[in-house]
Each structure stands twice: as structure tokens, then as C-alpha cells.
Amino acid sequence: MNTLYYEFTESLNIAFAQISAHKMRSMLTALGVIIGIVAVTLMGMAISGMDASFESSLAMLGDDVIYVQKWPWGPVEDWWNYANRPALQDAHATELNRLIESAPNTLLDVAVPVRTRSGTVKRGDSSVSGVYMAGTSEDYGRIITADFREGRLFTETEAESARAVCVLGCDVADALFPSQNAVGQMVQVKGYPFQVVGVLVRQGSFLGLFSFDTQIILPIKAFEKDFGGKTRGLEIRVKIKDKKQLEEAKDELIGLMRRVRGQLPGEKDNFSINGAEAFKEQLDPVKKGIAIAGLFVTGLALFVGAIGIMNITFVSVKERTKEIGTRKALGAKRRTILLQFLIESIAVSLIGGLIGIILSSSLGIAIGHVFPKLPVAISPALIIISLLVSAGTGILAGFAPAWGASRLDPVDALRYE
């Protein structure tokens, strides 16, 4: 056992002496592995970056909020089955809240009706178009994750009396009130005057698709009075108490909604329960695409790298045939020689891997500086995987030449010039 350990440390010494004696050659040989590891780590960083940005977007959307809607999220093929569903109304939300309050062990917290459409908000000559308008109740404050930069949400009294008040997203407020506080000022929403009572802090966008900062929140009764939409139906957002019990909460909500809608047992639900996690499924094919492309490049580069290492190890064995003969004459066993050359090829490959990791993490840091919104980070798991992959490449590439060296006949090897 000791012998093996001494042979191992001796092999390590030889490997590093050999590599430092042939720095240029070793670096060129490691190039394939360097490229492969850069490809695999960049791919990993892209995927984990997407996951991280998705998670933060999800949290923005409220990962403890379930959406009750007429249509499911994502594409549907049998649209006709959904088109005839009865629309959701304020009354459904009111009824849901009554049931939630009377249920002792409910997993649900509150149900909030939300009507949406888009429109233009004006003040004097300035205007913002394509603003996401949300008509809702005062309970909306319990489901949004953002804080108020100034002011507040409208009160229950204001909501019930359909007062013309509104809360602005920060981009809307900044566009219309560049040099003064918005609270207390009047804006025109699709031509109707509303008084600003609050402005939300900056939240960013959801996966870059939808900005939370170009929205306006209005009391639902005022929304219905001015913009109609009673017939178009609304969505009910339900906050749950514990996001770890999401599935159980969904089941409870389905039961309650069926009671609210007076559905008979056996009848299909005539509403859809949507959650932000549905977006995850849409993200998966993108991640898979990146992974396949990344793995292809990695595989190709590592293959080329492995051939390079194999070649250089063959050369190294050839150059040192006489040394192998001498070592064998002095008592080196087959495994000693095998170990020596295998460790050398693993060392070259691992050095390539390390350089690759350093390159891609500095690339990641650079990208992070240029695009602060892209969460690129190299994880310990990614580093370990990269090192394992490079070590594996070294073993595969070095095995054939090392095996050949270990089988050399000592007499022939000693005579080799």
C-alpha cells in the first residue's frame, strides 16, 4: 500500500517536472480541453442564470399567488371547450372570501378580483401608452410584493365608493411627473380624470417580457364604471398561506370554486387554475436547446482535446522509452509505468480544465459588469463537474499510450536509442 502511495507521489513529481519542461507543448495540448471546459461552464452558467432570473421574476409575480381564470395559461388546442365557460365576476371573489373566512383550517388567505386591459395615461402633453391597467380591490395590497415609493394604496372606502383614485408604476410616474411628486396630482386614464394616491417602487420586468413598472392600479368599481368590461369577465388572484403547500392549496381552491360556481359532482371544472410555475414548462425547451448546443460543442472540443493528449502522451512514451527501460530495470512494475503516464495525461487535462474554469469565470464576471441584470455565476457544482470531466478526459486519452508503455519489454526499451 505504501509502495503505491510512493509511486503515486513520484508520478505526480514526474508529471509536473515533465509539464514544466515542455510548457508550450503542454499548453497547446490542453487547448482542446480548455475550449471544452469553457463551453461547458458557460452553458452551465447560462442555464443557472436563466433559472435564477426566472426565480426572481417568479417572486416578483408572487410565487404564493394562484390565478383563477377562464383560460389556462399556455397554448390550448381545444379552444372551443374553454370559450363557452361562464365569465368570472366580482361576486365569485366575494363569495370565495366568505368561504375562506368561514373555513377553519384553510390554506388560502385572500381572493382578489382583478380586471385588466391596456390604455394610455396622460398628463397635459405627456402621455404613456400601453399601460397595463388593473382594476382591483383594496386587498390587492396583500398580494403584491412591491412597496410604495410614495403614498399608499386606495382604501376600502375609496374602493367601495368607486372613487377616481389610482396607483402608478414607477415608469409611468417618472414619465408624467419628471420633476415633482405624483401623489395628489391628477392624470387622465383613457380620458377620465384620476387622482394619484401612490407610486410603487421599481420592480423590473418579468423575463423581460412584461414590465411591472408600466402599470396603473385602480379601484375595480371605478374601472367598471369608466371602462366597462362587466361582460368580459375578470381573473381572481388567490394568495395562499404557505407556498410549500401549493398543490394542497390548489385542490382546496378548486373545491371552493366549484361550490361558488354551483358545479355538480362529475362535471368538469368550468374555470382554470393557473400558477406562475406554469412558465417553467415553457422555459424548459429553451434550456434544453442551450444544453444540447453546449454539450455538442463541449463534446467536440473534449474529443479533439483527448486526441491531442493521446498523441502527446504517445510522443512522450516514445521519447522516454529508454527511461522506461531504466525504470523497469530498477524495479518499476507495469502499474508503476501505467500510473506515471496516466497521471501525466490527467495532469495536462486538469490544468486545461482549471484554465478553462478561470477563463469562463472571468468571462462571467466581465459579462456581469457589462450586463448587471444577467445573473451569471459559476457554481461550486459546475467547478467540480468541470474538473471531473477534465480528469475523465485525461484518463481516456492517456490510457492507450500508458498501457503500451507499461507493456514495453525492458530489454527492447533499454536498447532503444
Add this chain to the structure above:
Amino acid sequence: MSTARTTRPVGPLVIDIEGVKKLYQMGAETIHALRGVSLKIHRNEYLAIMGPSGSGKSTLMNMLGCLDTPTEGHYEFNGKNVAAMVDDELADIRNREIGFVFQTFNLLPRSDALKNVELPLIYAGVPPHERRERAIHVLREVGLENRMYHKPNELSGGQRQRVAIARALVNRPSIILADEPTGNLDSQTGVEIMALFEQLYSLGNTIIVVTHEEDIAQHARRIVRLRDGLIESDKNVG
């Protein structure tokens, strides 16, 4: 030869070769390198093996050094049947029982003298501090205590061969097997190296020198002459 030439009494049998033949296949031709050689070598012998090229001298040396096994015949080393051994068992015998000295020294160019001498001890599984101690000890024996940290290219030919001899001695082998040890040295240095062998012999080492030079062979106490794969003569001298 010179003055104090003592012949030590021989010890127990180390090498026992009986009817050894070695055949090589060279294309369609079969070469009989050894045609039936029998040889007994005891501890404390100083033996020279001589013969012109093609006499089977190198083949016999490879056989004695356990680098190769006979095609036919019997070979016992310290009572162990070497003829039936596989590669790694032979490696073990070479490591523990045989100290090689080569014509071209065969030192590792990037390692200093000390590291070169330590090498057989690594394969023997000797712990680092003991390796160092023993290597320093034998380097002192060959008179190189001031050159321990020199690399081969910083040493003269004679010093290189002394390092190689120290390396051969370090594991306290049963035999020292030297193949044309002065072949790459000038005659003055050659004389010094042969004096070193004389000294090692007087300290109780068993030495086998393979050479084609008559005056080198004359240092030995026994000369075995080969011709055409057979022993032509086997005489004690001095």
C-alpha cells in the same frame, strides 16, 4: 595486476543456471542466442563475462539480470525459480536482488544525484526519510557526498557512473550487474571506476561485469568466455 589483490572466500549459491537456451524469431529466421548454458555464481564472487559481439553475451546478461526469461532450461536466483516468473515478479527480483550499472549510465536527466539514487527505493516502498538517508549513505561510499544535488549534466562521466553505481548499491542487492561500465569513459576514469568495483568487492559485494575488453576483465577473479551461444571457458584468475 597491482598489489593487494585478495580473493575472498565464496559464499552461498546465488545464481544457478542449467542448460539455458534462448531463441529469437527474426522474420522467418530463428536465432539461437544461447544454445545451452550452465553457470553457477556464488555470493562474494567477482566475475567477468566476455565474448565477441554475437556470442550471446548480452542475452546472458539480460537473463542474469532477470530482464528476460529463458526459452528453455532452468534458472534459480537465491533458490527462486526465475524462469517461471511473470513480468511484475521479475521487476520485484530486479528491484531487490540486482543492481544494474549501464554503459550509458541511464540516469534521469532532470533529477539530481540524490533523487536518481533514491529511485529503486521508491519502487521498494521505502519511506521518504529513510530513502534519503540510505541514498546519502551510498553516495558517500562512492565518494560523491559533495555532488549530491548536482544533475547528471553537471557531473563528469566518471561521476555519473559513480551515481549509477550508488543507485545499484542502494537497495543492498545480491549482485551488481555491470554492462560495459567503462565503455563510455576515458581510460583514466575507467581505471578509477574499476578501482571502485575492487573496493566494493572487498567490502563483500558480488560483482558481475560484462565486457569485451580484456584488461577490464582482468580485474575479476573469474572469467567466463562465451562463443556462439555456448560457454567456451570458465576460469578462476589472479
